[in-house]
Amino acid sequence: MGARASMIGTEGHGARTGHEVLQRLRERPPTIWYGGELVKDVTTHPALKGGVHTLAKLYDLQWERQDITLYDSPTSGNKVARSFMMPKTHAQLQSVSRAMKVWADYTFGMMGRVPDYINRAMTGYAAGAPFLAEAGARYGENAVRCYEYLRENDLCLTHTLIPPQANRAASMANQADPYLSARVKEETDAGIIIRGCRMLATLPISDEIMVFPSTVLKSGDEDAPYAFGFCIPNDTPGLRFISRESVDYGRSHFDHPLGSRFEEMDALVVFDDVFVPWERVLLYRDVKRCNEAYARTGAVVHMTHQVVVKNIAKSEFLLGLASLMVNTIGAEVFQHIHEKLAEIWVNLETMQAFLRAAEADAALDEWGVMRPAWNPLDAARNLFPRLYPRMVEIIQQIGASGLVAMPTEADLKGPLVGDIRKYYQAARAEAFDRIPMFRLAWDAALSAFASRQVLYERFFFGDPVRMAGALVTGHGAQIKEYADKVMAFVKQNRDEAFAAAEVG
Numbered sequence: 001m002g003a004r005a006s007m008i009g010t011e012g013h014g015a016r017t018g019h020e021v022l023q024r025l026r027e028r029p030p031t032i033w034y035g036g037e038l039v040k041d042v043t044t045h046p047a048l049k050g051g052v053h054t055l056a057k058l059y060d061l062q063w064e065r066q067d068i069t070l071y072d073s074p075t076s077g078n079k080v081a082r083s084f085m086m087p088k089t090h091a092q093l094q095s096v097s098r099a100m101k102v103w104a105d106y107t108f109g110m111m112g113r114v115p116d117y118i119n120r121a122m123t124g125y126a127a128g129a130p131f132l133a134e135a136g137a138r139y140g141e142n143a144v145r146c147y148e149y150l151r152e153n154d155l156c157l158t159h160t161l162i163p164p165q166a167n168r169a170a171s172m173a174n175q176a177d178p179y180l181s182a183r184v185k186e187e188t189d190a191g192i193i194i195r196g197c198r199m200l201a202t203l204p205i206s207d208e209i210m211v212f213p214s215t216v217l218k219s220g221d222e223d224a225p226y227a228f229g230f231c232i233p234n235d236t237p238g239l240r241f242i243s244r245e246s247v248d249y250g251r252s253h254f255d256h257p258l259g260s261r262f263e264e265m266d267a268l269v270v271f272d273d274v275f276v277p278w279e280r281v282l283l284y285r286d287v288k289r290c291n292e293a294y295a296r297t298g299a300v301v302h303m304t305h306q307v308v309v310k311n312i313a314k315s316e317f318l319l320g321l322a323s324l325m326v327n328t329i330g331a332e333v334f335q336h337i338h339e340k341l342a343e344i345w346v347n348l349e350t351m352q353a354f355l356r357a358a359e360a361d362a363a364l365d366e367w368g369v370m371r372p373a374w375n376p377l378d379a380a381r382n383l384f385p386r387l388y389p390r391m392v393e394i395i396q397q398i399g400a401s402g403l404v405a406m407p408t409e410a411d412l413k414g415p416l417v418g419d420i421r422k423y424y425q426a427a428r429a430e431a432f433d434r435i436p437m438f439r440l441a442w443d444a445a446l447s448a449f450a451s452r453q454v455l456y457e458r459f460f461f462g463d464p465v466r467m468a469g470a471l472v473t474g475h476g477a478q479i480k481e482y483a484d485k486v487m488a489f490v491k492q493n494r495d496e497a498f499a500a501a502e503v504g
């Protein structure tokens with residue numbers, strides 16, 4: 001059991017091509033269940049293949065744009081993905097975000113889980129290995145070895161953090177079944193055995209999974225069996241993914257331009273007595289360390305850096321789309337339309353400003369890594385969940401009935417093509433240009449793909465309510481500085497009033 005998972009060395013061939021990505025997914029398929037059946041080949045399965053082939057295309061793209069996206073591995077000299085870089089300078093840090101933008105642009109930010117998201121997380125964990133090693137030297141060594149293994153083999157990871165949504169009023173230990181949420185069932189000389197489940201993993205169509213702590217563990221022995229962090233292959237015995245229904249309807253790129261390409265899939269993760277060898281374990285039974293790990297290692301900062309790059313790509317896409325729609329139907333004559341375009345523009349500029357500030361104010365952290373400044377990134381991750389649904393709403397407001405009164409590819413090839421050419425024309429576009437544009441708008445604002453994107457942006461980085469709570473707590477000292485300043489003014493007014501009264 002677990003023989004594959006225990007064999008990790010740090011050698012590899014560096015950055016992969018799309019062909020290699022597909023080949024590995026065929027040879028070592030993740031254990032994905034879809035519609036009550038085990039998926040034999042994710043590269044051909046109708047619900048998944050669109051996203052899988054886009055993933056492969058991204059790996060080809062990194063070779064096509066290698067001057068931006070790859071760098072020389074410090075250990076092997078191989079070309080490896082730049083999203084694994086531990087930047088030491090501001091210029092290197094900016095080179096990482098430029099590399100991440102190449103993939104974000106290709107997907108218009110619609111695949112939030114392109115591999116560089118977890119690449120940044122694992123880079124953070126490896127950089128902060130000394131923090132993990134405080135609990136035992138092996139945990140730090142494991143973090144570095146896992147990271148180098150992933151980097152040198154250019155593997156693609158999903159990740160899972162949160163417990164299942166059974167009873168949110170009770171801790172993991174106090175659910176109806178203590179093994180509802182994944183927990184340590186047994187510990188042996190060789191490793192640990194995990195039983196239970198985690199709520200969600202986006203991109204199960206990947207090679208490995210990073211199973212890390214959610215940051216809501218309570219202190220104390222009760223939560224210790226739920227406190228762990230490890231990475232294992234997606235074909236590890238006992239590990240299985242239960243997929244949601246696909247938002248790729250199996251239609252053409254014409255009919256379903258986003259869903260047919262960028263379905264990354266979300267799945268519940270079951271651990272049916274999964275064996276995890278010690279060399280794969282980075283955190284173990286240390287509740288406090290688990291709760292602090294993302295922040296102390298810098299992993300959360302590096303991940304948010306990727307997220308803001310994605311937000312920029314997504315805002316650029318929506319601005320471009322909105323402007324095309326407006327121009328096509330002659331809606332630019334209305335003032336409120338300008339206001340709406342301006343709103344998206346401001347959102348885009350805001351995200352760009354956050355990114356620039358985070359990079360300009362970056363500083364070497366305690367691990368010697370150039371870490372982006374957290375405050376602008378934290379503000380961005382709290383703001384975008386509100387901006388994105390609003391931008392989608394703007395696409396709906398601009399498109400109106402044009403979003404639903406759109407024929408399909410089959411209609412355009414059918415006997416009513418004469419009607420279609422005539423009645424779907426627009427002020428500045430022929431029907432055959434206007435229709436695919438508005439189908440794209442439908443897929444961005446109305447389809448199942450679109451509404452999953454909105455849900456994703458609302459929640460993928462955590463519950464916005466609790467993120468806001470963390471922001472207020474985390475920036476408490478700074479907020480108090482402003483409160484003190486205002487209080488001084490309040491006191492000044494009070495003192496002036498009483499001094500005046502005394503004089504009177």
Ligand SMILES: Cc1cc2nc3c(=O)[nH]c(=O)nc-3n(C[C@H](O)[C@H](O)[C@H](O)COP(=O)(O)OP(=O)(O)OC[C@H]3O[C@@H](n4cnc5c(N)ncnc54)[C@H](O)[C@@H]3O)c2cc1C
Binds near residue numbers: 464
């Ligand atoms: C599309 C999508 C993709 C995702 N991908 C991943 C992934 O790849 N990996 C991963 O680990 N996670 C992923 N997530 C999960 C994400 O981390 C969670 O959605 C997020 O942390 C919120 O948790 P929840 O969904 O369980 O909501 P719940 O915690 O169940 O919250 C439900 C409601 O109750 C409220 N609530 C619950 N607890 C509290 C509390 N203590 N205080 C105040 N209000 C509370 C919430 O505000 C919310 O309104 C994804 C989510 C989505 C929607």
